Amino acid sequence: MSARRLGLPRRAVSQILLTQLAIAAGVAVLATGLFLAPLSAQLDDQAMRRALAIAQSAAADPSLAAGLLTADPPAGGPSADSPVQSSAERIRRATGAEYVVVMDLKGIRHSHPSSDLIGLPVSTDPSDALAGREVMEIDEGTLGRSARGKVPLVAADGEIVGAVSVGIAYDSVRDRLLGAIPGLLAYAGGALAAGALAAYLLSRRIQRQTRDLAFSDIAGLLAEREAMLHSIREGVIALDPGGRIRLVNDEAARLLGLAPDSAGAVAGRPLDDVLGAGRTTDVLSGRVAGRDLLTVQGPRVLVANRMPTQDGGAVATLRDRTELEHLSRELDSTRGLIDALRAQDHEHANRLHTVLGLLELGLHEEAAEFVTEVVGVHRSTAEQVTEKVHDPLLAALLVGKTTVAAERGVPLRLADSTLLPDRLVDPGGLVTIVGNLVDNALDAAAGSAAPLVEVDLHAEGRTAVLRVRDSGPGVPAARREEIFTEGWSTKQPSGHRERGLGLALVRRLAQRQGGSAWAGEAADGGAEFSVVLPEALR
Numbered sequence: 223m224s225a226r227r228l229g230l231p232r233r234a235v236s237q238i239l240l241t242q243l244a245i246a247a248g249v250a251v252l253a254t255g256l257f258l259a260p261l262s263a264q265l266d267d268q269a270m271r272r273a274l275a276i277a278q279s280a281a282a283d284p285s286l287a288a289g290l291l292t293a294d295p296p297a298g299g300p301s302a303d304s305p306v307q308s309s310a311e312r313i314r315r316a317t318g319a320e321y322v323v324v325m326d327l328k329g330i331r332h333s334h335p336s337s338d339l340i341g342l343p344v345s346t347d348p349s350d351a352l353a354g355r356e357v358m359e360i361d362e363g364t365l366g367r368s369a370r371g372k373v374p375l376v377a378a379d380g381e382i383v384g385a386v387s388v389g390i391a392y393d394s395v396r397d398r399l400l401g402a403i404p405g406l407l408a409y410a411g412g413a414l415a416a417g418a419l420a421a422y423l424l425s426r427r428i429q430r431q432t433r434d435l436a437f438s439d440i441a442g443l444l445a446e447r448e449a450m451l452h453s454i455r456e457g458v459i460a461l462d463p464g465g466r467i468r469l470v471n472d473e474a475a476r477l478l479g480l481a482p483d484s485a486g487a488v489a490g491r492p493l494d495d496v497l498g499a500g501r502t503t504d505v506l507s508g509r510v511a512g513r514d515l516l517t518v519q520g521p522r523v524l525v526a527n528r529m530p531t532q533d534g535g536a537v538a539t540l541r542d543r544t545e546l547e548h549l550s551r552e553l554d555s556t557r558g559l560i561d562a563l564r565a566q567d568h569e570h571a572n573r574l575h576t577v578l579g580l581l582e583l584g585l586h587e588e589a590a591e592f593v594t595e596v597v598g599v600h601r602s603t604a605e606q607v608t609e610k611v612h613d614p615l616l617a618a619l620l621v622g623k624t625t626v627a628a629e630r631g632v633p634l635r636l637a638d639s640t641l642l643p644d645r646l647v648d649p650g651g652l653v654t655i656v657g658n659l660v661d662n663a664l665d666a667a668a669g670s671a672a673p674l675v676e677v678d679l680h681a682e683g684r685t686a687v688l689r690v691r692d693s694g695p696g697v698p699a700a701r702r703e704e705i706f707t708e709g710w711s712t713k714q715p716s717g718h719r720e721r722g723l724g725l726a727l728v729r730r731l732a733q734r735q736g737g738s739a740w741a742g743e744a745a746d747g748g749a750e751f752s753v754v755l756p757e758a759l760r
Contacts, residue, residue, distance in 0.1 A: 285309055290332055307332065346370075352385050353374075358370070458471045478502070514526075613652075637676055666694025676690070684756070685756045686754075694748050706739070737756055
C-alpha cells in the first residue's frame with residue numbers, strides 16, 4: 223500500500239522524519255516501562271527488608287520475650303494494656319510501621335494497633351517464623367496489603383517463645399513509585415525532545431542530499447540509471463574517494479578487458495588491483511589530468527574523460543577509438559601512397575620532358591640510354607627489397623616508404639643483414655610496427671645534416687628482429703621509456719587524429735606476441751628502435 227493511500231506525506235524526508243519520531247517515542251515509552259518494572263520490584267524489596275529489619279530489632283529486645291512469657295499464664299490471656307502491647311506500639315510509632323504484632327507459639331496476637339484483635343489468631347500463616355526462619359513477603363492481612371517481615375522471638379535461654387511480625391503499608395510503596403513517575407517522565411520527555419531535534423536535523427540533511435524527492439522518485443531514478451548505464455555504448459566506471467570501484471557498466475567491462483559478469487565482483491576493489499599499473503589506471507584515477515586522453519588497454523585504443531564528484535570520487539567515461547585509429551592510420555598510409563604517386567608522377571613528367579627534348583634534338587642514342595637508366599634504378603630498388611624481404615606486404619610497404627623518403631630527401635636503405643622469409647604468423651602486425659617506426663625515423667632524420675634511415679629486419683630461428691636507425695637528434699636516455707607512453711609526442715596533432723599512439727601501439731603489438739620494444743642510441747648518434755618478436759615465424 224502506498225504512502226498516498228495511507229494518508230502519509232509523499233516526500234521522502236517527511237516520511238523519514240515521521241518514522242524517526244515514531245521510533246524515538248516508542249523507545250522513550252519502552253525505556254520508561256523497562257525502568258518502572260524493576261523500580262517497582264526494587265521498592266517492594268526495600269519495603270520488605272525495612273519491615274524485616276524492624277522485626278529483627280524488636281525481637282532483639284529481651285523485654286518482649288519476657289513480657290510474652292509472663293503475660294500468658296495458664297489462667298489468663300493477652301490484654302490490651304500488657305507490657306508487650308506497650309513495647310510493640312512504642313516500636314511501631316518510632317519506626318513508622320503499619321503494625322508490630324507479637325505472637326506466641328500458638329499464633330495468638332499479644333500486640334496489635336487495633337486492641338480488639340489482641341488475643342485472636344493472626345491472619346497469615348506464622349509457621350515459618352515460629353520454626354525459626356525469617357520471612358519477607360507481600361501479603362494481604364487484617365489491615366490490607368502490606369510488606370511484611372517475620373522473625374522468631376527467642377527467650378534468654380535460646381528457646382523460641384513466639385514471633386514478631388512487622389508490616390509496612392503497601393500504599394506507601396505505591397506512593398513512592400507514583401512519586402518517581404513524574405521525574406521519570408520528565409527525563410523521558412527530554413530524551414524524546416532531543417531525539418526529535420536530532421531527527422529533524424538529520425531529515426534536513428537527507429532532504430538536501432535527496433533533493434527533496436519522494437521514495438518512488440528515487441527508486442525510479444535508480445532503475446533508470448541502471449537501465450541507462452547498461453544500455454549505452456559508452457563505458458562508464460565510477461570511483462569512490464578512496465579510489466575503489468563503485469560500478470562498472472557492461473561496455474566499460476568489455477573495453478577494459480574484464481569478464482562480462484565481473485561488474486559486481488570488482489565493486490569495492492581498488493582500481494589499481496583490478497587493472498594493474500599503467501596509463502589506463504593513471505588516467506581513470508586522475509593521476510594524469512586532461513580531456514579526451516588517449517590510452518591503450520590491450521588491443522583497444524580508448525578515449526577517457528574523468529569528472530570529479532562532490533563526495534571526492536569520480537566518474538570516468540570510455541570511448542572505443544580502435545577502429546577510428548585504424549582508419550586514421552590507413553588514411554595516413556593512403557596519403558603516403560598518394561604522396562609517393564604524386565612524387566612519381568612529377569618525376570615521371572620531368573623524365574618524359576627530358577626524353578622528348580632528346581628526341582627533338584635528334585639525340586636518339588642518349589634518349590635510349592636515359593630511359594634504360596631510369597628503369598634500371600626503379601627496378602633495382604624493388605628487386606633489392608624483394609630479394610631481402612620475401613613477405614609481399616612488408617616488401618610493398620618498404621618500396622612505398624623508399625619512394626616517399628626519396629621525395630623528402632631522406633635515403634632509406636636496407637641493412638646488409640636484412641633477410642626475412644615469407645613465413646610470418648602475423649604480417650599485418652609487423653607491417654604496423656615497421657610503418658610506425660619508419661615514419662618516425664623519416665620525421666627525425668628529415669632535418670639532419672646527412673639524413674639517413676636504415677632498416678634491419680632479419681630472422682633468428684622463429685624470432686623476428688627489427689631495428690630502425692635514423693640520423694636524427696636521438697632520444698635522451700631519461701626519456702626512452704616515456705616515449706612509449708600513450709599520448710606522448712613532440713609533434714603537433716594533425717587535423718584528423720591525435721598524436722602519441724604510434725610507439726605505444728608498437729610496444730603493445732610486440733608485447734601481445736610475447737616480445738618487447740625499446741629505444742637506444744645508434745652508432746652515428748641518432749636513435750635506434752629495436753623490436754624482438756618471438757615465435758613470429760612459422
